[in-house]
Amino acid sequence: MTVIGIVAGLILIVMILVDAFETILQPRRVTHRFRFARLYYRQAWLIWRAVAERIGKLKWREAFLGVFGPLSLLGLFASWIMGLIVGFALLHWALGTALRPVEEKGTFGNYLYLSGTTYFTLGYGDITPVTSLGRVLAVVESGMGFGFLAVIVSYLPVLSQAFSKREVIISLLDARAGSPPSASQVLLRLGRSRNMNAVEGMLMEWERWAAELLESHLSFPVLSYYRSQHDNQSWLTTLATMLDTCALLIAQVKSEVTYQAQLTFAMARHAAVDLALVLKVTPVAPDGDRLPEEELNELREAFKAAGLVLRDGASTAARLAELRGMYEPFLGGLAKRFMFVLPPILPGESTADNWQRSAWMRRTPGIGSLPVADVDEEHFE
Numbered sequence: 001m002t003v004i005g006i007v008a009g010l011i012l013i014v015m016i017l018v019d020a021f022e023t024i025l026q027p028r029r030v031t032h033r034f035r036f037a038r039l040y041y042r043q044a045w046l047i048w049r050a051v052a053e054r055i056g057k058l059k060w061r062e063a064f065l066g067v068f069g070p071l072s073l074l075g076l077f078a079s080w081i082m083g084l085i086v087g088f089a090l091l092h093w094a095l096g097t098a099l100r101p102v103e104e105k106g107t108f109g110n111y112l113y114l115s116g117t118t119y120f121t122l123g124y125g126d127i128t129p130v131t132s133l134g135r136v137l138a139v140v141e142s143g144m145g146f147g148f149l150a151v152i153v154s155y156l157p158v159l160s161q162a163f164s165k166r167e168v169i170i171s172l173l174d175a176r177a178g179s180p181p182s183a184s185q186v187l188l189r190l191g192r193s194r195n196m197n198a199v200e201g202m203l204m205e206w207e208r209w210a211a212e213l214l215e216s217h218l219s220f221p222v223l224s225y226y227r228s229q230h231d232n233q234s235w236l237t238t239l240a241t242m243l244d245t246c247a248l249l250i251a252q253v254k255s256e257v258t259y260q261a262q263l264t265f266a267m268a269r270h271a272a273v274d275l276a277l278v279l280k281v282t283p284v285a286p287d288g289d290r291l292p293e294e295e296l297n298e299l300r301e302a303f304k305a306a307g308l309v310l311r312d313g314a315s316t317a318a319r320l321a322e323l324r325g326m327y328e329p330f331l332g333g334l335a336k337r338f339m340f341v342l343p344p345i346l347p348g349e350s351t352a353d354n355w356q357r358s359a360w361m362r363r364t365p366g367i368g369s370l371p372v373a374d375v376d377e378e379h380f381e
Helices: 002-025 036-052 058-095 108-119 132-177 183-192 196-219 221-225 235-251 258-278 293-305 315-338
Strands: none
Touching: 002 036, 002 058, 002 132, 036 058, 036 221, 058 108, 058 132, 058 221, 108 132, 132 183, 132 196, 132 221, 132 235, 183 196, 183 235, 183 293, 196 221, 196 235, 196 258, 235 258, 235 315, 258 315, 293 315
């Protein structure tokens, strides 16, 4: 029993320390199969998503899903801490550490209490180890607990900054692409404003955002579960809108930014593919065709009316379908995993952007070519 207790305690402590190191400190993808954090998130999300599917009202369901990210992080920290406390308690129990006062018996409950007070450096002193090895374990555990909690505290601001940085572009996309965003609105609004020169700068900004999205979500996979401020926005809908816009610029619209569109498309697709790979998401086709032939024809007419110059020939539709086939299955798999809805390329109804909505006014004056619509009061319940 002594050997079993020592081995079990050491394995538990080492496993948790390695898992915490890979999750918090190691800034790269972890490739080995077994990880406690990965198993924890997979099982916890399955349960959380199953409960969310039973919530009928969209707003309540999105609010429930939005809690998972930060709450699961606290649960992961608590699991690590409890594991370390139990691991050191197992070592004390297996080694038979003598305790003071002498009337305290070396039961596992007493060792668990000793380990907990030592880990959190409470310093009660009501139960203390007597043997030299027991005192060494207590010192090691108290130092580890202090350092471990310090690392966790320093991890939270980094995670918060990465989330805030991700959300900036998502918020900026509201006035540029609508709510929810769509590639057709991006190009139509630029065309109607006679400001197509702004496309290149926008694409460069999107390319950098996609690179930062890939880096931050590989380093901190928990960010994938953090949802945006508005129910009709998300990091996945933003990524889909960027890919759709680039695909349209490459295959349908004549412009001087084709090369930059190709660069942005490559970076955004790289992000979609790698995230699906790391998160163990199986690519699946989206529900229904996101741009059937009749809608493509309608979109081309709208582009012409907005002053955009289009590419001609039967190959344009095939080229667009080829580009969409390179990323839509990965977006479909990610959308299914995280319960997101992929944005349409051509929206069916005109709705107000998030910035146009207000809980106190029925209508808000529009600016330029941006649409004006009635307030969706359901959004503010």
